[in-house]
Every structure is written in C-alpha cells, then in structure tokens.
Amino acid sequence: MRTDEHHWTTTPVTTPITADLVRGALELERTEDGVLPHRLPARARAQCADPQLAQAESQPSGVRLAFRTRATAVELDTRPTKRVYTGAPPRPDGVYDLLVDGRPAGQGSVAGGNTLTIDMAAGTTELTAGPIGTLSFTGLPGGEKDVEIWLPHNETTELVALRTDAPVRPAPQRGRKVWLHHGSSISHGSDAAGPTTTWPARAAALGGVELINLGLGGSALLDPFTARTLRDTPADLISVKIGINLVNADLMRMRAFGPAVHGFLDTVREGHPTVPLLVVSPILCPIHEDTPGPGAIDLDAFSAGKLVLRATGDPAERASGKLTLTTIREELARIVGQRRAEDPNLHYLDGRDLYGQADFAELPLPDQLHPDAATHHRIGERFARLAFAADGPLDPHRT
Template identity: 60%
Template sequence: MIETPLNRDFIHGALDIEQTPAGLLPHRLPAWARAQCPDAQLLMAESQPSGVRLVFQTAATALELDVLATKRVYSGLGPRPDGIYDLFIGGQLAQQNSVQGGRILNINMASGATTVTEGEAQTLRFSGLPPEQKTVEIWLPHDEVTELVSLRSDAPLSPVPTAGRRRWVHHGSSISQGSNTTHPSGIWPAVAALRSGFELLNLGYSGNALLDPFVARSIRALPAELISIKIGINLVNKDLMRLRAFGPALHGFLDTIREGHPDTPLLVLSPVFCPIHETLPGPSVYDMDALADGRLLFKAGGSADEVRQGKLTLSVIREQLRAIVEQRRTGDANLHYVDGLELYGPNDNLRLPLPDELHPDAASHRLIGERFAGLLQDLRHGAAPGAA
C-alpha cells in the first residue's frame, strides 16, 4: 500500500487544521475565533467534522484510513452509536464504514463534568472500488471528533482543487450539524448541497447558533457564492437573549457579513417546528423521568407568562426575523427570508415527530434537505426562495 501524507489540500469543509500528537484535527472555526469563546460545548461541536470530507482522485481499489475518534458516553444513556464514514465515488454514495474504539469522553448528565480515557487509532478499510480513475470523497462523522492519522491506498492519490466550485457557507444549530441523523451525508445541509451542486462549508454548531460576532466575522472573510444562517432554536433553548437584544444583535450579525459580501445571496432561515418551544420559552431542560428510564427527552423550562417579560419563543423569533428581513430588503435585494415551517412544519411533525422533542430524525433531515434544495433551485432561476 502507498502512504499519502495528509495535508489541508485533501481536506474540504474545514476552516482550520490543527496538528495534534496523533494527526490532523479539522476545525470548523478558525483558531482566533476559538480563542474568543473557550466554551466547552462550542469547542466540542466545532471540532466535530460535520460536512468535512477527504477528497481526492485515484484509480485505487482499496483504501485504508487510520483515525483517532473521540467517542462520547453519557451517564445513564451509555455509549452512542459509532460514527459513520460515507465514501462517495463520482458524487454517489458507494460504501459506509465505522471504527470501534479510540478515545472515550465520559459526560455526567447531571453535573456536566467530563473525564477522558485515552485510546488508540483505528483503521478504516474500503475495498472493491472500481479500478478506473475517479473522484473519491470520504465524509467524516458529523458528530464524532476525528483526528486523521494516515491514509494508504493501492494506487496514487492526488488532491482535487476547490477552485471554480460554488461554495455555500451555512451557519446553524445542532439541527444543521446533524443531531439525530445517522450518517454524515444525511444531515440536511449535505442533502441539499449534494442535490444542488454546491461545495458545502457547514458552520452548524450544536447549541451554538447564538449570533456570536466571531462567527459573523468568520463568514465575512470566506469566499462564498451563497450564504445562509438558520437562527432561533438555540436562542430559545439556551435562554440566552431577550427580545430587546435580539433585533440589534441580528442586524449587527447581518451587517458584518455584508461588509465582506455586499451582493452575495444571503438567506435567513427561521426555526423549523418544535412543539415544546413554539409558545413556551427556554431554557430546554432534560426530562428527568425519561432520563431515569434511559431515554433522552427535552422539555421547555420556561413559562408562557415570561414571554411578556421579553423571553423568546420560536413564534416570536419567526415574526421578528421576517420583519427585520423585510425592513432590510429595501436596500438589499439579495437578502431573503425562508420560513422554517416550510421546511418542517406542524403536519410534518404529525408524520415524523421529533424523537427527543427537539431534533429531527434521519427521515426529517432528508425532507428538510430536499425542500431546501428546491428553494435553491428557485433562487437560481430568479425567484425568491421564501416569503420575502
């Protein structure tokens, strides 16, 4: 087998590559941004390679990728399923695989305390690939920190440049990162990108779509032919912000992006349907009775009376997002509002309920991605992709 030294030329969908003692760790936030917010959940989410993939051309029929995966174990729930690696050939999903073992991150659900048990790198194998020259993409697990150690093949590999490909930069929450779906190309932004031909850069961070200025500055500096931000659910379930702060924070976020992208199509997506927070504010809290039975469910920790005090609900946020986009569109024709209920609404919830009351399942991710791809087709043909 031929060993190919890994470098950033082979890694698509990351903003920074860290050299660790084990190998290369892709990050979805630059180092300067990570330094501005050393929040443990954000740092874990941005280092989980949602939308990140190895891309190369080769005639190889067999590949071996050594990885050091960080597996999470939650107290009371046990280990999560092993992360899936999706191998694409010529844009089509051809094989899937996973590795067992690696580093273990133990998380106490009650206290939030964590402990780490170190582990060894494992080998991922793909075989039986067609012998002709082809473009191969290996999508890394969307919710499992993955350090890339080494790559081997039975024929030479060469990187595929991204120049000339249309880049879509998307920012959102755990739903955009892919929570509750089963494999990395099944997250809804990946479904939409694969159907519409965009090069995806996924800045969806679990629990952290919070209008952080460093995210807006990161987007401002990136090349992009399309930008979208999906805002709302984390502002509610973190109970981070009141109505008075929300409008100016959103304006500031959009202003910063527009400093670098004055004319790029910019889509503002409101939250998809989530019954527990449609009219009840956050924070989201664990359902402790369900947790005692080994099930992870969420419920709203706020009350309807608190809305009058400025607490946010999803209904309030949709109303505000629509109004702010309409206001700004008088001088920005490339700014568009997309109602999240068009992507996943009350009728969809009856057929495909949220399994933990907060995150869509795999079938719902596909539905959302396919619908969003349709909106992108509308945009490409000159029609506004939504209500504004």
C-alpha cells in the first residue's frame, strides 16, 4: 500500500481526532494544529522537569488510532519530532503500523516535522520547528472493518488531521481485558522494528489483551507520580518491570530501594486492591549483573556511529549498598514473597526467564543494554506464554 499523499477522487471525510478514537494514551494535549498524545497526565509531568522523562512519555509507544469504517483510503497528517544526535549517523524515520481487523496491512513513515538536536558530549539539546507531514494508506479492503494505526513508539507525534473516503466511528470495544504495563526503555520499545513489534505489543496481541504501555525510556525509577498514574488508570491486569534504570542511573542505594518498592506497590494497590499484579525483575544485562552504575555511553564508539554502553561502577561498592541487577532481583523476590502473605494476587517473574544467558549467547544485546528486533519478538512471546497462559499470573480469562 502506498504511504505517500493520496489524490482523492471524491471529497474526503475529515474526522476530528478525539479521545474516543485514540487508545493507549492517558491524555491528549490540545495544540495549535491538533493534539499531542501523552502517556503521563499533566499532573505527573508537572512534578518532574527531567527532559529525558518529557521526551519518553510523549513518544507514543502503544498508542494507536482505532476506528471502524468502510473507507479504502486513509490519510493522517502528523508533525513528528525527529531526534538528531550530533556526530552520529541519521536515525531512521519512525514507523507507523496499519492493522485491518487485527492483521498487519501496511507500514509507513512521515518525513519533515520538528528536529530535536542532541549533543551527547556537551549535554545540550536544541528544538527546531518543522512542517506537518502526511501518511497515506490506499487500497484497503471494502466493507466494514476495524482499522488501527499504531503511532511510532520512539518518535513524538502530534496528530493533526484524519481524512478518509468514508465516514469513521470509534472502534467497538471487544470485551478484552486491559493490561497496564510499566517499565524502562526495553518496555518502551528500544530497538524494535515497529510499534506493533515492541515486546509489550507482541505479548498483548498473543494474549488477546488491550495494551496501555507506560514503558518510559530511562525513566522507570519508582517515581511516586508514576505509581499514582498506575493507581488512577483503569486496568484489569498490571505489570511493573523494575531495576535496570535504577542501576544505570545510579539513583539510590539498597537502604532506599526496598522501601521505595513497597511504597510504589502500596500506591498501585490503593487503586487496584485485588487486580492481578506482576512484578518483573530485569532481563539479563551482563554489564550490570554484578557491576553497579552509573551507565555511560562510549563516546569514541558513538562518534564512529556505534552505540555501546558500559558500567562505570566498582563491584566492591556493592558492600556499601550500590545496586546491581543481581541484588535487585534478590530483593524483589524477597519483597514479593513477603507481601504475598496478605496479597495473593501479587506475583513475581524473574526477567531472566524472558531473556537469559543462553539468549544472550544467541541474540546478544547490540549496545550491551537494549534488545534488538528479534529479541523483542522472543521476549514478547515468552511473556505471553508465562504471564497470559491459562492459570498464569495475568491469565486474561480468569474470572
């Protein structure tokens, strides 16, 4: 299917982009030209000025337009924000995935848009405004159908206009359970090939659940405002993946970690006292298994066009409470075991069951931290098998 601008043979139907057409976002911010999906509400965003968090939560991982229509041509105007890293090769444009009746039916990208220039060495950023671009899908099958357009998981996307050659209405709810997930850049999608192939999106498709993905690159830090967001978001199934960002940010010591996990879970339970809740520890990451953070980018490799991450801590610092993935897994298992005495709907999953030593040997982490596209598929399939299976901790068919 073509993804360039469509030349209409009839007057197109323009449909306002409103919340009932958008799934996976927690808030739509009204802009001068359209709406900007957010994965954290304004109250949460106001409590942290970290630009990394602002960038991550505005990248619409798991966010999609969902509508029912007889249209055979669909056109979407957006203004993306492209990231350019000084001294590094250009990043590919973000990918939009088209699903028709739940099946892949096309992909596209939108050129132009804003440009965010990031100088890793200097620690500076500069935003340059740019034009609106157009995504076009033609040749869709005739007849009534459900259409979903999944937005790029790693590219901030302002939605400006939706045009079709037949009227649209919000897609009907199919009675599927809502799965609310929170995690790091790995859950956000990191190096997945597209928005429907991040591991949470893959797992949700296999499990037959509706995804709300609060994977926030670099920002799974046990923030109270994130816990309150999870608390206040309606959901039938919840998972939280905790650990890697706490190590590579070198954010806290073990003395703070345990109480912070308890507080995070307490807050989630205020809004969801009996919902199945799965705590997932980090997948294997050899550089941080026994070496604390902070993590750092190898700038020499980066200037040569290759992203390589390394751990800069000293293993001896574990004695003073510095966190590693090994110590985090031990503490999470202990905390969940302790809480389960009063919370039988709380469960624990060791992340190495999703990606472990044998997987690393077969599918190594290209930058020593983030899974590649093939590994996202594997993690998603394993999570679906372990979590969504009959009698699994997040079994969507359990009543």
